[in-house]
Amino acid sequence: MNYYQFEVTDFLEDDYFKAWVYGATPEMNIFWNEFLIQYPEKSDMITNAKSILLQIKWELENEFPGEITVENMLASIQGQMHKSPTRILYRWLSISAAAAVLIFSISWFLKPEIQRNTSTYKKLIAHSQTKLIEKTNTTDKPEFIVLPDSSLIVLHPKSSISYAMDFEKDNKREVYLSGEAFFNVKKNPDKPFFVYANELITKVLGTSFLIKAFDHDKDVEVAVKTGKVSVFTRADQDAEKNLSSASLTGVIITPNQKVMFSRQELKIKKLLVDTPEIIASTILPAPMLKFQDEKVSQIFSNLEQTYGIDIVYDEELLGKCLLTASFTNENLYEKIDMICKGIEAKYEVEGAQVVITGRGCH
Secondary structure, eight states: OOGGGOOHHHHHHOHHHHHHHHHOOHHHHHHHHHHHHHOGGGHHHHHHHHHHHHHHHHHHHHHSOSSOOHHHHHHHHHHHHTTOHHHHHHHHHHHHHHHHHHHHTHHHHHOOHHHHOSOHHHHHHHTOSSOEEEEEEOSSSOEEEEOTTSOEEEEOTTEEEEEETTTTTSSSEEEEEEEEEEEEOOOOTTSOEEEEETTEEEEESSOEEEEEEOTTOSEEEEEEEESOEEEEETTOTTHHHHHHOSSOOSEEEOTTEEEEEETTTTEEEEEEOSSOOOOOOTTSOOOOOEEEEEEHHHHHHHHHHHHTOEEEOOHHHHTTOEEEEEOSSOOHHHHHHHHHHHTTEEEEEETTEEEEEEOOOO
């Protein structure tokens, strides 16, 4: 059973899930605990489904005391119908209606704050325990903001940030964001840097990245320029651990990668950025622009190092293909497309990697 694809109504109708809620066995607890560890983004959905089932059970227990089974409820209803059929039928219909309301209102229970409260940023800063400084870009051009630790923020129009007046006092640096901003964070492993943007938390030690998190948007996007970034949700069961850990935990993204967090589905997806750029690093070789009868495996290896991405292909089938090519100002995908045409293959971007398929060279 692919429970990851389940919505709340699916959980409510699933016999194994209901059996776990109403009478968990050790085996069931192990199964669902492992499921939540593997898919922490489903925790809120499961919690709400479990609450609804328990509420329905409570409603039934109050109307039909004793062991709650279909047979018992039917027997109880039939036995009392002779005494007061109208009253009993009305009460049963009332319970059924209440259960129906609970189930059909699940979409409201599960609506993330984008729908129930569009002022997530305001809610976050309202709960801050320290006094905050707020900066808002009311112009039509990006504004540069230098934080007390010398970190740089490029704040885009119609965006706001807030940070503590005593920014460097605690053992962590925290910024709240509404809108879009590019961060170039000064490295300080002893004081992790956190950005709170709607339901998503971004944690870095020192790097540069872009975040898009407007209140009205359905998604939160984090794209890495340099270094490594950790992202996790505020609802993540390991959120407190991720916040206090000295290392980067959660979903890790690197240059030319991004995550898209769906605020409606509560899912995080790791992807490649729309236009991957050459990674600026002295430890990497200069990107090769011309190839003369070069093995495709070597060309792919060069592109992987140059752009910091993974290229997946059948090395036995395609790796020994020879290619002569000359690149100029093409972007990554244009280069890969040229290579694929030269070896009669095709490519697809799947998540955070490029997958090459083809018949091979003869």
